[in-house]
Amino acid sequence: MAEGTEEPGDALWEALVALLPSTKEDLKLDLGEKVDRGVALLLRQVVGLFHGGRRAECLQASEAVLDYAWERLNTGPWQDVDKAWRQVYAFGCLLKALCLCQPPREPTAVAAALRVCDMGLLMGAAILGDILIRVVAVLQAHLVSGKRPDCSPGQELPSLKKAKRDHVSAPDMRSERAVPRLRCPSLQHFRKYFLLPGRPVVLEGVADHWPCMKKWSLDYIQEVAGCRTVPVEVGSRYTDEDWSQHLMTVSEFISKYITKEAKDVGYLAQHQLFDQIPELRRDISIPDYCCLGSGEEDEITINAWFGPAGTVSPLHQDPQQNFLAQVVGRKYIRLYSPQDSEALYPHETHLLHNTSQVDVENPNLEQFPRFAEAPFLSCILAPGEILFIPVKYWHYVRALDLSFSVSFWWS
Amino acid sequence: MAEERLGSWFGFGFCGFGQEPGSGCRHQVLSPEPLQAGGDIRHVSASWSYTTLVTRGGRVELSGSTSGSAGGCRDAWASEGLLVLLRDSPGSQTELQAWAPSSALCGEPLWAQDPEADGAELGAEAQMVMLPLLPGARAYTWTAGPWDTGGRTGAKAAGGTAGPAHGPGGSGGLALETRDLYIWGWNESGQLALPTRSLAEDKRTVTGEGLNQDGSEVERAARAEGGASAPFIAVQPFPALLDLPLGSEAVGASCGSRHTAVVTRTGELYTWGWGKYGQLGHQDSTSLDRPCRVEYFVEKQLQVKTVTCGPWNTYVYAVENRNG
Numbered sequence: 001m002a003e004g005t006e007e008p009g010d011a012l013w014e015a016l017v018a019l020l021p022s023t024k025e026d027l028k029l030d031l032g033e034k035v036d037r038g039v040a041l042l043l044r045q046v047v048g049l050f051h052g053g054r055r056a057e058c059l060q061a062s063e064a065v066l067d068y069a070w071e072r073l074n075t076g077p078w079q080d081v082d083k084a085w086r087q088v089y090a091f092g093c094l095l096k097a098l099c100l101c102q103p104p105r106e107p108t109a110v111a112a113a114l115r116v117c118d119m120g121l122l123m124g125a126a127i128l129g130d131i132l133i134r135v136v137a138v139l140q141a142h143l144v145s146g147k148r149p150d151c152s153p154g155q156e157l158p159s160l161k162k163a164k165r166d167h168v169s170a171p172d173m174r175s176e177r178a179v180p181r182l183r184c185p186s187l188q189h190f191r192k193y194f195l196l197p198g199r200p201v202v203l204e205g206v207a208d209h210w211p212c213m214k215k216w217s218l219d220y221i222q223e224v225a226g227c228r229t230v231p232v233e234v235g236s237r238y239t240d241e242d243w244s245q246h247l248m249t250v251s252e253f254i255s256k257y258i259t260k261e262a263k264d265v266g267y268l269a270q271h272q273l274f275d276q277i278p279e280l281r282r283d284i285s286i287p288d289y290c291c292l293g294s295g296e297e298d299e300i301t302i303n304a305w306f307g308p309a310g311t312v313s314p315l316h317q318d319p320q321q322n323f324l325a326q327v328v329g330r331k332y333i334r335l336y337s338p339q340d341s342e343a344l345y346p347h348e349t350h351l352l353h354n355t356s357q358v359d360v361e362n363p364n365l366e367q368f369p370r371f372a373e374a375p376f377l378s379c380i381l382a383p384g385e386i387l388f389i390p391v392k393y394w395h396y397v398r399a400l401d402l403s404f405s406v407s408f409w410w411s
Numbered sequence: 412m413a414e415e416r417l418g419s420w421f422g423f424g425f426c427g428f429g430q431e432p433g434s435g436c437r438h439q440v441l442s443p444e445p446l447q448a449g450g451d452i453r454h455v456s457a458s459w460s461y462t463t464l465v466t467r468g469g470r471v472e473l474s475g476s477t478s479g480s481a482g483g484c485r486d487a488w489a490s491e492g493l494l495v496l497l498r499d500s501p502g503s504q505t506e507l508q509a510w511a512p513s514s515a516l517c518g519e520p521l522w523a524q525d526p527e528a529d530g531a532e533l534g535a536e537a538q539m540v541m542l543p544l545l546p547g548a549r550a551y552t553w554t555a556g557p558w559d560t561g562g563r564t565g566a567k568a569a570g571g572t573a574g575p576a577h578g579p580g581g582s583g584g585l586a587l588e589t590r591d592l593y594i595w596g597w598n599e600s601g602q603l604a605l606p607t608r609s610l611a612e613d614k615r616t617v618t619g620e621g622l623n624q625d626g627s628e629v630e631r632a633a634r635a636e637g638g639a640s641a642p643f644i645a646v647q648p649f650p651a652l653l654d655l656p657l658g659s660e661a662v663g664a665s666c667g668s669r670h671t672a673v674v675t676r677t678g679e680l681y682t683w684g685w686g687k688y689g690q691l692g693h694q695d696s697t698s699l700d701r702p703c704r705v706e707y708f709v710e711k712q713l714q715v716k717t718v719t720c721g722p723w724n725t726y727v728y729a730v731e732n733r734n735g
Contacts, residue, residue, distance in 0.1 A: 036491035037513050038428065038460030038476045060438050064427050067687070067723075068459065071668055074599075244608070 010103045012110070012142045019134050024051050029091050029127060034084035039068060043088070046095050059099040065092035073123055083125050090124025090132060093117060097135060111227065114139045115249075118229035121276050122247075133278065136228075143227055170380070170400055171332055171361065179335065179379040179387065190388075191292050195321070198390035200335050200377060203287075207325045208384030212283035216327055216404060218254060221306075225277050226251040233267045237314050239347075239355060258308050258402060267311040273304035274406075280304075287323050287386060290410045301409040308402055315344060315356035315396040320409040322389040326381045329401030333387060334360055335377045336394035343374035344394055360396040381405075418716060418731070420446045420455060421707075422462075424667075424690030424724025430462040430475030431726075441689030441696065443707045443727060448472060452728075457721025458489040459668075461512060471496060471516070479515030489721075497526065592661045592673065593650035600669040601700025602684030604653055608643040610700050655681060655702055668722035673702065678714030680705040680727060688723045 021027050027047050031040065042065055049058035069089035073081055097113040097120075106112075117139065120132045181202040182190075194201045207213070232253050235243030248256070250268075257266030274281035281302075290300060301320075305311075309329070317338065324333075336344055344356040345368045358368045365372050380400065381387050389395050391411075421443040426433025432444045446452065446464070454465040461475030471484040473494075485505060486497040493509050494516075500506040500523075508520040594603040601607040655661060655675065663674035670684030670691060681702040682691040689696060692705040705727075708715050713729035720726070 036460070038458075038491050041428070041460070041476050057438075061427065064425070064438075071722075074597075 012101060012138065013103055015138045015142075016098060016101055016135065019131060019138065021128065027051075027128075029087055031084045031087065034082055035088060039065070039088060042068075043091065046092075050095060050098065055099050055102055059096060062092050062096040062099060065089075066096065070123075086123065086125035087127050090120040090127045093120030093124060094127070094131060094135065097139075101139070110139055110143055114143070114227055115229050118276070119247075122229070122231065140227060171378075173378055173380070176378045177376070179333075179377045181379075187289060187292060190289050194388060195289070195292055195390070198338075198393065200390060200393060201388050202379055202381065203289075203323075203386040203388060204384070206287060207285075207386050210283065210285055210325075210327075212280075212327045212406070213384055215283055218258070218402075221404075222251060222254060224279050225273075226254075228277060230268055230273065230276075231271055232257070233269050234264050236265050237312050239314050239352065262308075265308070265311055267305075267307035269305050269307065269311070269313070270303050272302060273306075274302050284325070284406055286408060287325075289323070289388075290408060293321060293410045295411040299411070303407045303409070305403070305405040305407065307399060309399050311399045311403070313395075313397040315358060315360050315394050317341075317354050317392045317394045318389075318409065319354075319391065320411050321391050323408040323410070324381065324387045324389060325406045325408070326383050326385050326387075327404045327406060328383060329399060329403035330383075331381045331403055331405065332398045332400055333379055333381055334396040335389065336374055338392040338394065340374045341394070343370040345371065356394065361398070418713075418729050420448075420452045420464075421727045421729065422446050422455075422724060423692045424721070425459075425688035426475075426724065428460045428475040430457070430460070430724075431464070434474070439688040440724075441692075442694045443692050443705065446726075448474075454486055455719050455726040455728075456487050456489040457719070457724060457726060458491050458494075458512070459722045460491060461489060462721060462724075462726075463487040463489045463494065469499070473512075473515065477512045477515055479517065481516040493521070496520075592653045592655065592664065594653045594671070595647045595650045597646055597669075598644050598700075600685035600698050602666070602669050602671050603644070603647050603651075604671070604683050604701050605644040605647060605651075606642055607645070607700045610698055611643065653702075656704070663717055665718050665720040665725075667720035667725065670720065670725070672718040672720055672725050672727075674715050674718050678708075678716070678729070678732075680708055680715040680718060682725065690720070690724050692725060692727075 024047075027050075029043060042061060046058055046061045046065060049055075049061055065088060069085050069092055072085040073089060075081070093116050097116045100106075100109045100113040100116065114136060117132050117136045121136070124132070126132075179200050179202050181204055183203075184205040185193075185201075185203070190201075190203075193199065226249065228250050229247050230250055230253065232246050232248055233243065234246055234257075237243065253266060253268055256262060257264075274284065284302070286297060286300060286302075290297070315334070315336065345358055346353055347355050347357055358364070358371050363371050379387065422432035423440045423443045425439050427438045431446045431448065432440055434447050448464050448466075451466040451468060452464045453467045456463045456465075458475075461473055461477045464472045464474075465484055465487050466472070468482075469484050470480055470482050471487050472480040481496075481498075483499040484496050485499065488495040489512070491512070494512045496508045496510065498506050498508055505526060506523050507526045508523045510516060510520045594605075596603065598605050598607050599609060601610050655673065659675040659677065659679065659681070661673045662676050665672050667684070667690055670682060670686065672680060672682045674680055680692070681704055682693070683699045683702045684691070686693065686698040687696050691697075691699060691703070692707060693699075693703060705715075708727070708729055712732040714732055715727055715729045717728040718725060
């Protein structure tokens with residue numbers, strides 16, 4: 001062990017230890033009967049090794065916890081995965097991250113620990129009062145104050161205007177019927193004329209003063225979230241055979257798919273980014289109209305949609321009401337009524353039965369003849385505007401510019 | 412009839428709970444090692460955190476997260492939630508007993524009953540007993556049983572069982588039908604011996620093409636030009652025929668949670684899939700997406716007869732080569 005690598009009073013380590021429960025015995029998970037005895041044994045062992053200062057063995061045991069829990073997380077449909085297993089996974093991430101950061105540590109340890117915590121946030125479930133969020137804050141603060149080997153892409157960030165110049169065509173909408181637009185309708189008016197009858201509408205003046213509208217730029221996103229690991233969809237559309245998902249940091253995503261002329265389309269899509277990064281959550285608000293629904297506010301799913309010009313979401317429908325708020329860039333959106341579903345030829349498989357087989361802007365009318373006559377509404381959604389997509393309303397979305405949207409799924 | 416050579420059992424892979432072959436000292440074993448328990452073992456069944464050994468004398472011995480032993484045992488099947496034994500009961504009948512693993516086989520089983528007629532078979536040499544499948548018992552959702560019957564000729568794929576899953580991962584099924592090897596299921600770690608993206612990205616794939624002239628590994632194209640579909644396979648949804656290297660014939664097979672092991676007629680062992688804990692036996696932690704021979708047995712001039720996999724480890728029965 002090299003001399004002087006363990007600094008007296010390592011600030012990062014002290015800050016991390018301060019986050020742990022005050023009594024050693026409280027560093028545990030109460031899972032009851034839900035997990036196998038073997039796992040419970042291993043978890044106790046991990047904690048014992050941690051408190052005993054046996055870092056290498058603790059790391060090894062944490063790794064085994066993660067590997068075993070990962071298998072359970074990947075067994076069967078995600079919604080059927082018991083929350084207990086996700087908590088086990090998160091616990092494994094916590095202990096692994098701690099072990100990595102314990103002095104003396106490698107130069108890459110903090111970035112590695114941050115990635116581990118993000119995995120715990122993405123795949124795991126909240127433990128010990130959502131401790132991973134607090135650990136991330138400590139790690140990120142340390143990365144900012146010191147050197148940032150993995151954070152910045154090492155190149156000058158272009159402004160929004162200069163990012164990826166793709167020749168994306170804005171559609172000729174002269175023959176298309178426009179989605180109606182309203183400026184700050186009252187709750188009652190919105191409910192009576194749009195929510196209840198299930199009619200789309202663009203709401204103006206509702207979101208245009210949200211902090212995100214002024215604050216969000218590539219630089220800002222990079223600064224706040226550059227080191228954070230997120231899931232990215234790679235491939236033109238999710239119905240393609242070679243479509244896949246990858247985990248990467250926001251920095252990597254920006255440098256690989258936004259600022260560069262990438263061969264593939266990368267899209268940070270349908271990700272609950274604001275649960276993972278509370279700082280960004282503060283830049284948005286939940287539209288008041290959501291209170292017209294029957295669900296609770298904490299049941300509203302907020303998703304981020306961040307990508308270059310040209311990203312496409314194939315025509316599909318969702319089982320909840322949707323407010324799609326546009327923050328950066330413009331999106332071309334087409335809407336088809338659920339009443340015309342048959343003319344949209346949904347896939348027959350269970351997995352894709354909510355998705356149309358038709359490529360909206362390049363339909364194969366020989367294969368899908370009825371599509372030509374299906375009526376639709378369209379709009380170009382610009383920053384500051386919110387599109388109301390009624391439940392089950394079919395929608396197709398193409399980004400005309402570098403784009404950042406926030407969707408609110410509510411009932 | 413050829414005299415039966417007494418062989419011995421070997422183990423490799425994860426032993427973080429102190430189960431064989433680790434016996435408490437090590438977390439994992441990367442190369443085959445003789446089991447501590449000695450040579451009298453006739454059957455092994457391994458769960459994730461513990462391993463059961465059944466001796467010819469009818470003793471079942473547990474090691475790992477639980478310990479203990481008991482007599483009058485013909486066969487055992489281990490899982491995290493349940494330990495199932497086929498035991499002799501008074502009156503020369505056999506009885507199926509389900510135990511909580513933590514009980515260390517003290518006290519009473521959780522339940523006991525007569526094994527069902529169809530499904531319970533005694534092999535010709537009474538070496539292997541296939542545990543029957545019982546409806547409603549969680550333990551039988553996963554079974555390593557029907558496919559690692561080493562000595563059965565023309566082993567039929569158990570037609571009634573759908574999607575055999577081995578271990579908690581539920582990946583990779585195997586069937587031996589007229590000595591053909593079929594694979595299906597999840598291929599995330601290359602456990603189906605089909606090319607997998609995760610290994611290529613780690614640059615750990617040993618591809619069929621082998622090495623380039625300059626010695627660098629051939630890298631499979633992740634995205635082919637011109638829109639051709641990528642050659643990686645994440646899931647194989649129906650059985651596909653798998654050929655072993657050099658046209659070897661499979662006579663036995665077993666799956667862990669993410670790895671696969673096959674015994675050939677000539678007594679060789681091939682393993683592939685997830686290798687992080689040494690469960691492939693190739694002296695390292697590399698994962699592989701194509702079958703590779705475990706050289707240990709070749710070097711020691713041992714004929715592999717049987718293989719049975721726990722979720723993260725592998726147990727092998729081998730005899731000395733006659734032509735030493």
